Amino acid sequence: MKFIHTSDWHLGYAQYNLEARFNDFFRAAVYTVDKIIELNPDFVIHTGDIFHHSKPTPGAIRHAVFILQKLKKAGIPFYLIRGNHDAKTSRELAYGGTSLKLLSELKLIEYIDDKTILLDELNVAIAGIGHYFGTLAERKVKEVLSNSKIPSNYFKILALHNFIQGQLDKVSETVSIGLIDSLNLDYVAGGHYHIPWVRDNVNIWVPGSSEATSANDWRRDDVLFNSVSVYSSFYEIEAVNKSGKWEKTVRTHKIPIRPKIFLKVESYAETASEVKKELIDEIQEKMVKLHDYFQTEHEDFLVKYKKYKDILHKPVVRIHLSTDMRREEMDLFQPSDIQTDLDLLKLEIIINQEEDEFYIPTETISTLHIDQIIKELSIEMGGEEIYPLVQKVIQEFDNRPVSRDLNDEEIDRFIGFVETGVSNETHEINGKSMDKAELNKNLEETSKDRSNPKKRETSTQNESSTITIKSSLEDWLK
Ligand SMILES: [Mn+2]
Known part of the structure; x- marks a missing residue:
């Protein structure tokens, strides 16, 4: 049977x-x-x-x-x-x-x-x-x-x-x-x-x-x-x-x-055209290997189904790309050019962009005390001197019930705090007494620092965020 x-x-x-x-x-x-x-x-x-x-x-x-x-x-x-x-x-x-x-x-x-x-x-x-x-x-x-x-x-x-x-x-x-x-x-x-x-x-x-x-x-x-x-x-x-x-x-x-090619590419190239070339080389290498493999392993199949050769040369490609390209270069990067140049059936590129922003590594975040996280963030944001202010904000909200989200009023208060400083009291920063106006000025300068690229380059760690280019309309679920 x-x-x-x-x-x-x-x-x-x-x-x-x-x-x-x-x-x-x-x-x-x-x-x-x-x-x-x-x-x-x-x-x-x-x-x-x-x-x-x-x-x-x-x-x-x-x-x-x-x-x-x-x-x-x-x-x-x-x-x-x-x-x-x-x-x-x-x-x-x-x-x-x-x-x-x-x-x-x-x-x-x-x-x-x-x-x-x-x-x-x-x-x-x-x-x-x-x-x-x-x-x-x-x-x-x-x-x-x-x-x-x-x-x-x-x-x-x-x-x-x-x-x-x-x-x-x-x-x-x-x-x-x-x-x-x-x-x-x-x-x-x-x-x-x-x-x-x-x-x-x-x-x-x-x-x-x-x-x-x-x-x-x-x-x-x-x-x-x-x-x-x-x-x-x-x-x-x-x-x-x-x-x-x-x-x-x-x-x-x-x-x-239909062949599906999945690649993880870590590129250190900084320009869009260099990255493009690297990706094309990687895809082509796999396509040549695949073609050679079929010629030897599936000769009969290729004779029986002649049209399969066209399919063999037109794969679906998905790439996870880690890149150092900056935003400006990223805008010049056109995955659709690669798809056209190689005559692929479909190309999807998922980009992990290295970004010059402060961050706390996600793998350690759960083991850090919230106070420690805020301290590190304060330092990254522009200096240890704003730490006492942020600390004060935390203290204010320390007694909130942890099991629920903040309500609208609390959120308003929180935002108000950050925007206007803590109160009219004076604050000691680096042994110097500051009033509210000075504190705000200090905060303003800090945020200027954040948008200053030179300052940002001194940051010790990079944020990794995921941006999907050409995200498909496809429903990826079965
Ligand atoms: Mn099914």
Whole structure:
């Protein structure tokens, strides 16, 4: 007995609003199915999110029909469960059924809608549970399995579209390993999580999505040269019953898809044109390596899918850039030029700019007493002499309830304090007595110092802030 497990095709997703990406999701699923037909399994299990949208466009439906017809012609049954993208809410379920029901009525798939089906010729049982939020996911698993009558000699498969314990922390809709382990299953087919993920000691296999719906999906084990993600995966499972005991082997198949290049670049160049050149060199280096790699490793694939070469040369690129460029240079820096020069499909640059401003390192801030922080800030702001003033401000607010935010009146008072000085009393600064007017003058000079670049250069530490250039309209969440 042999079957294929694939998941999360997300057909119809025009990522970055690009038609090329819409086609990428289609192409990845076509490659997958072509390979499946070559392997000629007894059946296929798809663990949900065949569509990206619960109301797929006619184009996305045509993609699905085209792909599923290939399998139908080859006589390979296709079992599918409901992903969160396929049909999100009960409201949509209520209005005349989902796209999955449509595919099922067209006899292109068999929709396993929270039930167990028995493939008696193969001695296989498939329990399929769609996506559920919260604890409902686990309850549905228990419910469906306890209502099923599965002969003990059958190969028992559970198909799920939910997170599994160990994938993401603190997600309420997580199915626990303990529950899965207690069910005595031969193969747990997982969807929803887009990165390949295996716990073979408890028979859990997650092939990941067939294309990347977000940059998070690039974090696979099989990235090339530490920076290029270019595969998706599916599993081929062969199982034999040897004197009452099932023995199985699981093979991973990789599908070449649109390359995604992720780079961390620390640049010490100070001009926009130098930084640009560095980035172009880095990207080109990876592209050349990738091209060479494909020529040797995937010669057959390149012959079979000639158009893939165009895709290979047009990656999606994301760069985390640390730079010393000053603001003025930053304004001259145009990532879109790089995208155009290299003819990339999409370039995103996230810039960590070094800035000449005072700061308290965030990693130590929690261990510093507030008074110490204020003292350091005072010194950075222009001199120890304003420290007594700031101290006074703190004292004033020291008795405030810590468990709530300041109310409007308190905020006004606080702002008033800083703007007008503490009171009409005189203050001792460096042994000198100052009245309110002098204090204000002192504060004014201090703030002048802050905006004076020469003075700023003497500051010992730099602030690191994150600025996203060309931030994408893309919703990075699955
Ligand atoms: Mn998905």
